[in-house]
Amino acid sequence: MTRRIDHLVVAVRDLDEAGSFYRRLGFQVGARNRHPWGTENRLVQFSGSFIELITVGEGAAIAPHQASAFSFGAFVKDYLLDREGLAMLVLDSQDAKADAAVFSEKGIGSFEPFHFERSGRRPDGSETKVAFTLAFASAQNSPKAGFFVCQQHYPENFWNPEFQRHDNRASRISSVTLAAPDPDRFRSFLTAFTGVQSSSPDGDDSSFRLGEDRIDVLTPDDAAEIYGSVEAEMEEPSFVAFAVRVDDIHRHANWLDAAEIPYQHIGTRLIVPASAAFGVAIAFEPT
Known part of the structure; x- marks a missing residue:
């Protein structure tokens, strides 16, 4: 099965300023969300892919990298120490656990799959739940280019045509x-x-x-x-x-x-x- 681009992780120091700029570009920009470990994002959603504007929120408790655990939060935090920009490329996954095993077998990442959940908002403002499992890969000598795949567990709660309508079409x-x-x-x-x-x-x-x-x-x-x-x-x-x-x-x-x-x-x-x-x-x- 051919993968597709699921989303792009764009690391910024001022999330609201970045959101305002993307609105000026003609995009619909979603509300601020917070991950359990303290990074915060705002999304620009299309049909089947999205742009994730992300920063490190106040009071964040970022776990460090470990030999078998890639820390998404630590990667974003370290990236922002030097620059803003497109930090990570994310492809879609139907089974992140299986993909993690394949990455390990192929020698591009021996990391445990990472699962998390967070609350989200429907277009009417009501709360919903979204959940993801990530499988990370690592390119040698590439500290400023991150790679992982993302499995959606409640896609019906995430993808929404109302969020995919942009003034720039x-x-x-x-x-x-x-x-x-x-x-x-x-x-x-x-x-x-x-x-x-x-x-x-x-x-x-x-x-x-x-x-x-x-x-x-x-x-x-x-x-x-x-x-x-x-x-x-x-x-x-x-x-x-x-x-x-x-x-x-x-x-x-x-x-x-x-x-x-x-x-x-x-x-x-x-x-x-x-x-x-x-x-x-x-x-x-x-x-």
Whole structure:
């Protein structure tokens, strides 16, 4: 079974400021939620995928990493010590426990599955329960790029068409870009993580097709050329950009102009630079 992009974890220092910016981009942004260990998030939901804006809340009790336990909270906290941006890529899972076993067998993560629950809100404001089991993988020498899969236990309580209606008419996350000094080094890891083989559209760069989604792995120079500019660690792999589909690219250009948000028109895409978007370039592309 081909996986899909489930969600992107965008780490920010000011959650409300980030939420306001994403609203200015034309997205519907959900209410603030709090995880049991103290990270807090606000979500931008599409049909089958979402963007998770996340920060460390006051009074957080973040568990440290252990040999057999990957700490989601610690990863976010450590990431924010150095920068804001797209911290983690998450794929969907039908059985996170089984995926954790596969990751261990393939040598990309020997971590116990992590289960948690939290309260959520329906569109009418009433409370509901959501629950998830996560299975983490780890790419060698990549402290600023996190990877895991997520199993939804109450999907009927989470996915809701009312949350998926955006003023910019965005419909889905279509791609995510990882910048790495040596993209070829990620081939075996991402093949094990995604379950698909890569293509090589341009030299050492590669792309992993996940149904209608894809993961692009580029050199920092190639990523900067495609996205105008990126905020990438030259020595460490990091996620630098993602793309979202909108049904009318010219309408969205007018929207960004009215919102006074800077962007470049590169090819068929509108690119909001990382410098304006909390450390990650955002590409809007036609459906």
